Amino acid sequence: MKNSYIRNMNFVALDKNDAEKVCEMSKMATEILREHYDPIVGKGQNDYMLKLFQSVDAIANQLAHGYRYYFVQTESQNAGFVAFYPKNDVMYLSKFYLYKNMRGKGFARQMLSFVVEETKKLGLNAVELNVNKHNPACQAYEKLGFRIIRSEKNDIGNGFFMDDYVCRLEVNSICCSR
Secondary structure, eight states, rough: EEEEEEEEEEEEEEEOOOOHHHHHHHHHHHHHHHHHHHHOOOHHHHHIIIIIIIHHHHOOOOOOOTTTTEEEEEEEEEEEEEEEETTEEEEEEEEEOOOGGGGSSSSSHHHHHHHHHHHHHTOOOOEEEEEETTTTTHHHHHHHHHHEEEEEEEEETEEEEEEEEEEEEEGOOOOOOO
């Protein structure tokens, strides 16, 4: 497993064949997303979304279909995680999360630098993501250089919708520091 380093952050790739680490990723994702999204979308929808997108089976399926998951570590402890994959002509940033006590320390910029590097390696020109319209992270993404390109409301089943902004970052117009 190859590790990449940016400043004091370590990005450890999640191997689709490592069931123990897939389980660890699911547990971490559940902890972070429960704390963050229960107040935004409600416990019922968040429970549904966690099962749909962050269960062990969901993560294994995503890995099998080209998602790249990374544990984001600092000082040998998990600080959060990222997941992304090429989608058409952009890198789609599917997961970009830190534990609450790790936010506000500049780690998001380092995480984005890593994603941008991987985007450029594939010859892609932009990173796109969806963010809930009521998510305070909208401001963080704006500070990182993302711009809203459209709104969309997606039916995810069970009577739930994701009401999001789609944001885009042109990677050729930025220089990520190391």
